[in-house]
Amino acid sequence: MSPQILITDDDNDILSALSLLLKSEGYSVNTANSPEQAIEKFRAHNFDLIILDLNYARDTTSGEEGIQLIAALRQLDETIPIVVMTGWGTIEVAVSTMKNGANDFIQKPWENDRLLAIIANQLKLAKSHRQFAKLSQENQLLQAEFYSHNVIAESSAMQQIIGTLKHLAQSDVSVLLTGENGTGKSLFARLIHDNSPRSKHSMVSVNMGAVTESLFESEMFGHVKGAFTDAKTTRIGRFELADEGTLFLDEIANTPISQQAKLLRVLEDRQFEKVGSSKTQHVDIRLIAATNADLQQAVNAGQFRKDLLYRVNTMTIEIPPLRQRSADILPLANNFLTQIANKHNKPQLTIALDARQALQNYAWPGNVRELGHVMERASILCQTNEIGRNDLRLDIEGEFTATPTAKLASVSQQPQDTSADLRSLNEIEKDIIINRLDYYKGNAIEAAKSLGVSRSAFYRKLDKIKSET
Template identity: 40%
Template structure:
């Protein structure tokens, strides 16, 4: 069982993250500072350290030096995102913005541990061959159908080049996994891969975030900052949901692709950068160029090589293979390796249209594993809501008749989950903060804030 150390001074976050990881089947310890962690634990005995960036005393990045053989994942608030990028230069394997979704954190942890296992098993005489095998797209993404074999073929062909790649596919198909495979198979694999979700950054800050800014460039710019493009210098930059970039940022990005140079907001000087660009979108950029939403010249600069990830409904031969893979992983985490799908459940999986693609399938399997009280998963446990089929989750297992669960007062702050933390923060601060300020403090967009309010049943404060 992998051992994980959490170093976080906020008790609510530390407790919630501990519960999340314990539920996922990990052995977890925690501490409130770097010094406490070193005094109370043997840092070399952990498979992964998850640490906040800003801590009392030494910063979280100090753990990179004190535990040189253990991967360190840095957590950071939105306001210090650029500092987290700097931490990757110091040796952190990944960073994640707070507050984060359960799936986002678990996916990052699983990826890091898989990479660590691959490195541990590497033959000392041929590290290059082993690294290439571990980073092969077929080991990062699953696919046996012809469409996915073609995707793997294109990734292997284009990865060793410097060509700009546009990854196209619906939400949940695995576009970020394709970008990771492109980076790991490239000559830049030893350098950072900086991932940016263009839809998650407020429009007013996107240029500063990507290109950096000088001190005094705008209100609140109290010091100069390095942008994410500059942080990716000599490495790869993955721009997810690039169709959401505002026009001004599109024009600046075009210059990066044409001239290989950036200019910080508020600066008169440009500097050269060497960045391999990988972009992804679920939108039709070609159609957006006709409506003026996306620059045509930028589209053609990005669309040198396009890799299309097929939706799961077009990969019927992969559905049961993916389900088996997710079932094996989830059942091992839950300590019940005998879990299996009934024939009826298999047919239900193959009939479903999967609008959420691979992510929806993974969630369905995890849900079924939790609800299953024996060894056989039935269609009802999958809760696929297929039209015309009587496939529903047992009513006794649904709280509030499927209505949004209202925030509950916890007897002890240590029992708060990450969703509870979101509710707690919004309810505590919405009387004195605008929606924009709330979204910025939480590190999400206003649209994401609204969507979470709807999902969790948190009404907006009414203004007179």
């Protein structure tokens, strides 16, 4: 889109001549013949630059009206380039306007080349200021977010999902990632973005559960200076930051119900207004959302708008819990150890056999995130270069026995006294299978799922146990 320029002057001949010149250079031009009209037009449209005369009907030399107009425009927008036009003999006034908000000035009668050069320079400067503001806000977001690009997916379930995500990444379709906490939804949102045609632009994440209701609009859509008491400067919202890139709405089920209609509108029309402004802005974003909640249930309970659900769930991908893909556990654990070793500049620790078994058998209610924490803690506790089962502390800490899934973990790790555990691998496997069946009250399908093995493999193991007893 060509840059939009507003020219303000009370002399219609000047408006026509300037319009002609700027249009011939490819700019879009709008004109106003009084300060009042300029403000009115400025409120209604998005301009990239303003050229304004300092003197209007009241008098012809003081520049007072022009100075007031600049002040009023600066109240509405701190950054738009303002170029002042001034007649002969009023240069001093023009210079003083630059101390009060104007960016440059040109003397009438103007030289076309000089005026065009000033306009081009000011537009370029404003663009780089915008980019800088955007980048510094993005940096703040990135600092708060640590993610690893190294995606581990050894299990066939995850390999299939990653294939699907990479395929979906090529389209602009909205994706909803579901799954328990810590299964990697944020990481997979990043994977979609990185593999999409938008990867050169930003992925902006918002944790919808962390945005307070009162600041929701300002956070998402931004605000203009003075929109409310604390709005000391203009703020760019997350939608604008994500323009041309991807917007990742994490924990979308936690969007306050009072804000869901506003979110729906911008997702439907890709249009919004900053708080305190009536100007409509357009954004071009790709939407990815994530939740660990059952959104359909939330809709039934009146906590989530049905139309918003349909807007976000064009494609739903469920990320399975870690306990259903045990082939990923050890590769993930080793990946965490590599990261820890790199971070502390130390040799990488290995994992002893008993620890590997414990990792495989634990139910991981906190999924991959919990595995990361366990490996971090084990690295600290470990006194050799090999992590042992005791270093994992999986069956010792109260936090792991508080949930039903954690109970499952502890039953599967018998006996607790590792020093006396001299059973064969077959016997350990047999104990685990029996315990797991007990836990799931005889439901072999659930038991097989929780161990990350296929139903038929589980039945084969059961048959073997039966034949041995």
